[in-house]
Every structure is written in structure tokens, then in C-alpha cells.
Amino acid sequence: MAQTVSFTAMKDGTREDYELLERLEKPFLALTADRVLDELRRAGEVTLEGYKITRLHHGLQSGTRALREGADIDWVVGALLHDVGDGLAPQNHDRMSAEVIRPFVRWEVSWVVEHHGIFQTLYYGHHYGWDRNARDRYRDHPLFDTCANFCERWDQSSFDPDYPTEPLETFEPMVREVFGRKAYDPGVIREGEVTGLPPL
Known part of the structure; x- marks a missing residue:
């Protein structure tokens, strides 16, 4: 019989209850990378309405461009997953995608993913x-140029069905490494530090 807590309202839980939950949650947390990869695979089943590629292909192409430009693992995974929230939250996919990666990547990467949506309107908003x-509201932010470059180099340019894109298998070890990190590790997050994208 499965172990369960004693309470029906969280406020009534005991230390033993919460220690049980912590122990039982560990295997679920360990499978986070698998769930993220499954979500990417599902994105491969959905062609972006009106576009020439699937959502997965767009993420793979963005990640491929980052990889080929010599970006580090945080930027590559950030580029790969920058739209991972699109399936469930198309109206605020940028923020949802950022929350998926935020516990595991540098602060600058999650900030850029969180704000890439408004930066992308530069290319189409006037239509x-x-x-x-609208991105100019962040003009004085230390990551303004980084986000603008992310969009220019890896996002807006990654809708090309003929671009030689790496398969998901290329990125899977990187996704597993990133999501295998301790969540919110200050040594990983490096709040306020700006390294930027690799130079062209």
C-alpha cells in the first residue's frame, strides 16, 4: 500500500508528513529532464500555424545556431527551450519557458528567455x-543588448526548413546535465552577472 500523509489540509501536516513527501518527490524531480524532452518531442508533432517548420524544429534550429557559434551549455539549452512553454501558454510562452529553466541556468539566460517575446516584436509588431x-522599456537594463542579440542571431532567424539542424539527440545530454543540477544553486545562477553571448 502506498504511503500517504496524515493530513487533508496542508496546515495540519507534521514534520514526518513533510519528510515523507520530500523523500517521495525525489524520483519525480530526477525525471524533470525526461519530461522536458517529452515536451520537445510533442512540439515536433505540431507545425507552427502558417510557418514552414514545427515547434521542435524551431527550438532545434535555435539551439543549433547557438551551439555552432560556440555558446556555452546554458545558452544552448536556453536557445533550445526558449519556446518550450508555447504548447500550454501561447500568450505568455516566454515567461513560462523561463520558469522551466530558471532553477538550473544562469540568471542572464532565464532573463533573456523571459523577455524574448517583447524583443521579437521588433520584427513584426508594426504589421x-x-x-x-516596446522592448525599449528595457533599454537601460544590463541585458538589453544580450536579449536583442539572442533574438537576432538565434530566434528570428530560425524558421528555415533548409537550415542543417542538429537532431534532438545532440542536445539530450546537455538537457540532462542542466536539469541534473541542484535547483537554484547560487554558483550556477550567478545573479546579476552578465557574460553575454559569444562574439561573432
Whole structure:
């Protein structure tokens, strides 16, 4: 019989209850990378409406561009997963995607993923009557140029069905390494530190 807690309201839980939950949660946490990879595979079954490629192909192409430019593992995984939230949260996929990676990558990578949506409007916002320069509200942020470069080099350019893109298997070990890190490790997060994208 499965072990369960004694409470029906969290406020009534005992130390033993919460120690049990912590122990039982460990295998689930250990499978985070598997769930992320499964979500990417599901994205391969959905062609972006009106686009020439699938959501998976867009992520793979972004990750491939980052990899080929010599980006480190945090940037490669960030580029690969920058739209991973699109399937469940298309209206705020940038923030959802950032929350998926935030516990495991440098602060600058999660910030860029969180804000790439508004930076991307530079390329198309005017066609909808939107402010294509809405990103300028972040003009004084230390990651403004990094996010602009991320979008220019790895996001907006990654809708090409003919680009020689690496398969998911290339990135799987990197995803497993990143999601195998201790969550919110200050040595990984490095809050406030800006290294930027690799130079071209």
C-alpha cells in the first residue's frame, strides 16, 4: 500500500508528513529532464500555424545556431527551450519557458528567455499596429543588448526548413546535465552577472 500523509489540509501536516513527501518527490524531480524532452518531442508533432517548420524544429534550429557559434551549455539549452512553454501558454510562452529553466541556468539566460517575446516584436509588431519598439522599456537594463542579440542571431532567424539542424539527440545530454543540477544553486545562477553571448 502506498504511503500517504496524515493530513487533508496542508496546515495540519507534521514534520514526518513533510519528510515523507520530500523523500517521495525525489524520483519525480530526477525525471524533470525526461519530461522536458517529452515536451520537445510533442512540439515536433505540431507545425507552427502558417510557418514552414514545427515547434521542435524551431527550438532545434535555435539551439543549433547557438551551439555552432560556440555558446556555452546554458545558452544552448536556453536557445533550445526558449519556446518550450508555447504548447500550454501561447500568450505568455516566454515567461513560462523561463520558469522551466530558471532553477538550473544562469540568471542572464532565464532573463533573456523571459523577455524574448517583447524583443521579437521588433520584427513584426508594426504589421499588427503594435509598438515594434516596446522592448525599449528595457533599454537601460544590463541585458538589453544580450536579449536583442539572442533574438537576432538565434530566434528570428530560425524558421528555415533548409537550415542543417542538429537532431534532438545532440542536445539530450546537455538537457540532462542542466536539469541534473541542484535547483537554484547560487554558483550556477550567478545573479546579476552578465557574460553575454559569444562574439561573432
